[in-house]
Amino acid sequence: MIELLSPVGNFECLKSAVQNGANAVYLGASSFGARAFAGNFDDEELNKAINYAKLRNVKTHLTLNTLIKENEFDDAFDLAKKSYEYGIDAIIVQDIGLALKLLSEFPDIEIHASTQMTTHNLEGVLQLQNLGFKRAVLSRELSIDEIKYISQNSTIDLEVFIHGALCISYSGQCLLSSMIGGRSGNRGKCAQPCRLPWTIGCTGDKKIPGPNLTPGYLLSPRDLCGLEFIPELIKAGVTSLKIEGRMKSPEYVATVTRIYRKYIDLAYDNSKPYLIDEKDKNDLLQVFNRGGFSSGHLSNEKNDKLVFEKRQNNMGIYLGKISKYNPSKGIITCKLENSVDLGDSVSFENENTKYSISELMNKNGQNIKTASASDLISFGRMKGNISVGDDIYKINSKTLLEEAKLSYSKEYIKQDLICNLKIKSGKEIFVEVLCPNFNKSISFTYNYVPGSAQNQPLTKEKIISQFTKTLDTPFSFIEFNIDLDDNLFLPISTLNEIRRIAIDKIENAIIQDFKRHYLEQNKKDNENKTITYNSLANSNTNTKISLLLNILNKELNYTLLNNIDRLYIPLKYFGNKDYFEIINTLCSKANVYIYMPTVLRQNYCEKAKTIISSSLNNFNLTGAVISHISQIDLFNNKHIEIIGNYTLNIYNSSSISELKKLSLSSITISPELDEQSIIDVSKNSSLPKELIVYGNIPVMTTNYCLLGKSNKCYTDCKHQCLTDSKFYLKDRLGMEFRFILDNNQTITTIYNSKTTSIQYKNFNIDFSRIDILDENIDKINKIIDNVKNDIRFEGKDFTNGNLKREM
Incomplete structure (x- = not known):
């Protein structure tokens, strides 16, 4: 039977998940978890939690799924060792260096690849399978057909999110919170700026009519509800269905777990039709939703309901419209669309405050305890930004919360x-x-x-x-x-x-x-660990230059480029004959590399392989920059250099050492790291290192077409992404974040509003990387000259990124 995996943020949530039918739970320790602000468990609590779950035949998965800095690696391993000895069933990991260390040291427990590893295609799953991972938590962007294809062609366990909050970005590839506020999702501290209001704008001669100039929550997805897809996911070969919500309440965990338990059991009961009760849908909506639910990306259809633009927080269920309002007494009158009880909590269309119903009256003014749909009722006392005609939402049901609490107040599993x-x-x-x-x-x-x-x-x-x-x-x-x-x-x-x-x-x-006792499997190997690469870079020599041209412009004369050692050209241009002359010109100026996209959707993989094969035959190429471990085997045995992009999330030298074993010849250090962390990882690196010292860092990679939403062109794509217009998102502070769409696979890349410009003389790096968007040749050469001389660009449009702030 498929596993039901529930979230646990504290011990009450653990009880609520277990007593309501979870087969397994995932929980975080006091550090290194992707939900740093959940209750989490200290050492004693973690041991107690594992005991509680195991005694009830429920498995426990530890979320050790953040990126680990060089100086944290031993502490992270010690935490894993403690959980191993306590009896944890699986450890969920993002950091590739830590994951492979755990695989070698703990061969008798499961290591799971976190969704933060952005596993989004068969090639990625097979790479994890070959490395020894037991399970891959798939990216939430995959459809059921893609999941089925992966399942049919691999043997690794597959875990899929079935309910809860969605990120608009691929998990593990979002730097938005990190770059604008110093709180990284890769460190478990995302501030969710995506849930704030944004507008879409464009510049250029071919302005289009659609972009949304009214602020809205354009990057805030509705929560996923996958009840209807359970039978299909079972048939697709999924091992585990995961409920999101380690920050949620015990009542939320209890209600969602109970309902999904019911429908998983129903899906296996061939004697009954698989029909979903409206009450169960309403209960799920009642405990938490953002403008209703969506099917996420599970359906193959373009999902214009993925985002809810009007509101980013819990909406509960709709009660009705205010027909009368007495502002002096705070008494509201409405005709109900759903039932309401004394003690329920409500909110209003233009007021974020939560109000508790302490007074409930029927149409005759008599006090009552409960009212049904279609009843005309009044309640109070509520004051704020409230007006006649406003929508009312019930965001907490007293009855449902009491039922949820009762479900885990006693011991039901024996x-x-x-x-x-x-x-x-x-x-x-x-x-x-x-x-x-x-x-x-x-x-x-x-x-x-x-x-x-x-x-x-x-x-x-x-x-x-x-x-x-x-x-x-x-x-x-x-x-x-x-x-x-x-x-x-x-x-x-x-x-x-x-x-x-x-x-x-x-x-x-x-x-x-x-319980287990840890035996040091590879102590001798670890003690004799040596660094096999000695960098030639130092503060007294000029670093070599890597140049990424995100956009090729036919109007520019690339023969005028100077002083470049490595030149990166995006894959899409190698598949377009209109750019072959430019590529040949650039091959005469420097060592040229195919620059792979962060995401390679399954339906684009075969085309990408064809482009790669023909490009290696037709152009004088030196190598490739791979942006995900799924892309390594596309270039292995091609006798070319393979550079690991920053999207591999390199935080420590152990990750570098493991990637070296996978045939990488050079790596790009994560732009999230602070100054000391860059020094630490550089000092122990076993490969040549590259650092982005200039450019607008991509802060999001999303499988969501912002123009398709704003222009209503999901069913009839107008390819407005192919116009000469430049599109941007504007935040509430007026900062503009450029975004570029890849129409080959409906992927949008959003770039930081400020340009990173840093000095590198203290870092012992081998290549200084420059990322270019729209700059002309003169500006590019000026940037190269500044970088060669370690001169930083100053002004309000430039940023040090995280260089001076520790993540």
Whole structure:
């Protein structure tokens, strides 16, 4: 049966997930998790949480899924080692260096590739499979058909998000929060600037009519609800369905887990049709939604309902419109579209404040406790930005929250126990307890000799009555074999104590069975670790120059470019004959590399392979810049250099060492790193290093066409991305973020509003990289000259990025 995997932000959430039917839970420790602001678990709590789940046959997955700096690597490994010893079932990892270290050190637990690893095609899954990963958490951008294709052609377990919040960007490839506010999603601290208002604009001679000049939440997706897709995902070969929400409440976790448990079970019940109850849909909407739900990317159709532009926070369910409002008393009147109870919470169309209904009246002004759809009611007292005609939303249901709390307030999951007792005259009491589900047994002799009964002798019925009082434990005695002599007396308190001791002993026996002891598998190898690359770069020599031309312009004379060592040209231009002359010209100016896109969708892979093959035959190319590990095998055995792009998220020298084993010849360090972290990783690097010292850093890669949404051209694409216009997103501060669309695979890249310009003399790097968007030849040469002389551009349009702030 497919696994239901629920989110756990604290111990209450753990109980709510387990008691409502989760097969597994994922939870974070006090550090290195992708939800730094969840409750999370310290060492003692983590051990306790694992014990709680395992005793109830629920697996635990640790989220160690942030990028790890050089000086944090040992601490991250120590955390993994503790969880390994506690009995964790799987560790979810983003950092490639840490992941492969764990694979070598902990061969008896599962290592899962986090969705932060941006696994989005079969090639990526096969790479992970070959490296030894047990499971890949697929990017949320995949359709069911793509998932099915991957499943049919791989053996690795596949995990898919089924419910909860969506990111507009591919996970692991969003630097927006990092670059504009210093809080990185790759470090578990995303500030969600995507959930703020944005507008779309354009410049150029061919302005188009559609872009949205009214501020809206243009990058804020609705939450995913995949109830209807469960049977298809089971048939597609998915191993695990994942609910998002480690920041959510226990009541949310309880409700969503309960409902998905119900429909997973229904999908396997061939005797019943797979029909979804409207009440269950409403319960899901009630606990949290942003303008309703969407199907995310699971459907193959272009999803114009992916984003909800009007509001970015919880909307609950619609109650109706305000027909009357008394602002002095705060009394609101409306005709209900859904039921409401005293104690429910509501919000209003133009007011973000949450109000609790403390007074509820019918149309006659009488106080009531509940009202149904179509009733005319009044409630108060509520004051704020409220007007007649405003929509009202119920964002909390008192009844639903109480039901959710009740669902985990008691122990509903029980392990069967068999008890064998010998209570004999003149002898101490012998106790044996067996737990068939865990194939475990314990036995002990209780130091008490029963005496003769004066009044009521001990009976088997009385023993059974006391031993079955296990309500607050995960155990239930279902069978007794009692060898009891006649006319014996035993105090009730003694029976209770024997029961408690027996349960404690069987519980401890089960717990100890899944604890582990770490043996250092590769201690000798680690102690003898050496660096095989010595950089020639230093503060007294000019660094070599790498130049990325994001856009080729037929109007520019590229023969005038000077002082370039490596030149990167995006893959799409190698597939367009109109640019072949420019490419040949550039091949005469420097060593030219195919620059791969961050994402290579499955339906574009074969075309990309054809372009790569013909390009290597037709042009004098030196190598390729790969932007994801899925692209490594596209160039292996081609006898060319393979450079790892910054999108591989290189934070530490261990990642560099592992990528070197995969045939990479050079790497680009992550632009998220601060000054000291760059120095640290450079010092221990086993490959030549490159650093972006100039350019507008891509801050998002999204499978969402912003122009398609604003111009209503999903069903009839107008290819406005191919016009000469330049498109941008403008934030609430007026900053403009350029975006470029790749119409080959409907991928949008959004660039930082400010240009990164940094000095590199302290970093011991080998190549200084310059990323160009629209600059003319004179400007490009000026930039190259400045970089060669380690001169930083100054002014309000330039930024140091994260150089001076520690992430």
